[in-house]
Amino acid sequence: MPQDKKIKKVVLAYSGGLDTSIILKWLQTEYQAEVVTFTADLGQGEELGPAREKALKLGIKPENIFIDDLREEFVRDFVFPMFRANTVYEGQYLLGTSIARPLIAKRQIEIARMVGADAVCHGATGKGNDQVRFEVGYYALNPDIHVIAPWREWEYRSREALIDFAEKNQIPVSKDKRGESPFSVDANLLHSSSEGKVLEDPAVEAPEYVHMRTIAPEDAPDTPHIFTLSFERGDAVAIDGVAMSPATLLTELNRLGHDNGVGRLDLVENRFVGMKSRGVYETPGGTILLAAHRGIESITLDRGAMHLKDELMPKYASLIYNGFWFAPEREMLQAAIDHSQAKVSGEVRVKLYKGNVTIIGRTSPHSLYDQDLVTFEEGVQAYDHRDAAGFIKLNALRLRVLARRDQR
Numbered sequence: 001m002p003q004d005k006k007i008k009k010v011v012l013a014y015s016g017g018l019d020t021s022i023i024l025k026w027l028q029t030e031y032q033a034e035v036v037t038f039t040a041d042l043g044q045g046e047e048l049g050p051a052r053e054k055a056l057k058l059g060i061k062p063e064n065i066f067i068d069d070l071r072e073e074f075v076r077d078f079v080f081p082m083f084r085a086n087t088v089y090e091g092q093y094l095l096g097t098s099i100a101r102p103l104i105a106k107r108q109i110e111i112a113r114m115v116g117a118d119a120v121c122h123g124a125t126g127k128g129n130d131q132v133r134f135e136v137g138y139y140a141l142n143p144d145i146h147v148i149a150p151w152r153e154w155e156y157r158s159r160e161a162l163i164d165f166a167e168k169n170q171i172p173v174s175k176d177k178r179g180e181s182p183f184s185v186d187a188n189l190l191h192s193s194s195e196g197k198v199l200e201d202p203a204v205e206a207p208e209y210v211h212m213r214t215i216a217p218e219d220a221p222d223t224p225h226i227f228t229l230s231f232e233r234g235d236a237v238a239i240d241g242v243a244m245s246p247a248t249l250l251t252e253l254n255r256l257g258h259d260n261g262v263g264r265l266d267l268v269e270n271r272f273v274g275m276k277s278r279g280v281y282e283t284p285g286g287t288i289l290l291a292a293h294r295g296i297e298s299i300t301l302d303r304g305a306m307h308l309k310d311e312l313m314p315k316y317a318s319l320i321y322n323g324f325w326f327a328p329e330r331e332m333l334q335a336a337i338d339h340s341q342a343k344v345s346g347e348v349r350v351k352l353y354k355g356n357v358t359i360i361g362r363t364s365p366h367s368l369y370d371q372d373l374v375t376f377e378e379g380v381q382a383y384d385h386r387d388a389a390g391f392i393k394l395n396a397l398r399l400r401v402l403a404r405r406d407q408r
Helices: 018-030 049-057 071-084 098-115 130-141 159-168 246-259 284-300 303-321 328-340 387-407
Strands: 009-013 034-041 065-069 119-121 146-148 184-187 192-195 225-232 235-239 264-270 276-282 346-353 356-363
Touching (some): 018 034, 018 159, 034 049, 049 065, 071 098, 071 246, 098 303, 130 146, 225 246, 235 284, 246 284, 284 346, 284 356, 303 328
Parallel strands (some): 034 065
Antiparallel strands (some): 225 235, 225 346, 264 276
């Protein structure tokens, strides 16, 4: 039973699914609290109208139901800043779930302030990363907010117990929800993530039906698809010369990636809470965006800036993965990353073919690539080959000293 029974109003992150519907009713019965539901449209591809209808059936007042379209804000203010850093966690994961959590937490706290709620609630379990991401975000934005995490509080430990609670409280349970789900799914405009059940054995290949955002690479067209992606200050702004909003552009990249089998990842990762987990991720548009962004950086970023970014990126990725989007160190890194992107503008030609993304051309008005310097033919006299001798000897000096010592 909850320890604190003084909660009067709580904002629940509500998907409209069975689990959060059970949580909604549990909050009403256990806390005797007024519940406000918040459903975020992050491009998960589901119809959100039923969430409103379910909330109404469970006794939520119309004015206490919030369904917000956050797709543009999600891509503009969270996904794009992350991709400016070429962010990957543990060398592979493009952080599709991680980057969505701070936006949900932010909007939840905003709604709590609007309606005068004294608590917020999420449906993350006590084993995963999301409980950390949500709650660290809540506390960063409102240090005095009360957080309710039902999976850490209630006594229910099985699917059967939850369904029994649902039936006793007149919460509709569809036939497909009565059995164990073959795997769990989290999705948004950047990616889909599938975990658990049939995917728990990392030695067994994921069934094809798990994949929902991409066709199999072997089923992709036999002809490559080539297009141009335009960048301004590190952000993608147009495809084949057609300007698009951030969310519209990512949606189109997702379509191109889907049709060419791009963006699949089978990963065993290290969770922040300490265990390893196996997930199957699909990030079609993000995979293209990462390759293209590195392509435009290759001709516009100075070597020192590029290498420093690569050194900072793993720290930046860990901060996002672990839920510290609102931490000052993430904001410090973001400022440095954004500063590096001032001249990262131009166009990249991309080839998609059977699961692969290849950069086949890049141009920029700010290019640092000097063909006269690198040509094997006689170019301008900006580079004197004789200068290399002193450069090499100075860099080899310490090694020569070591070698002489060891020869003695």
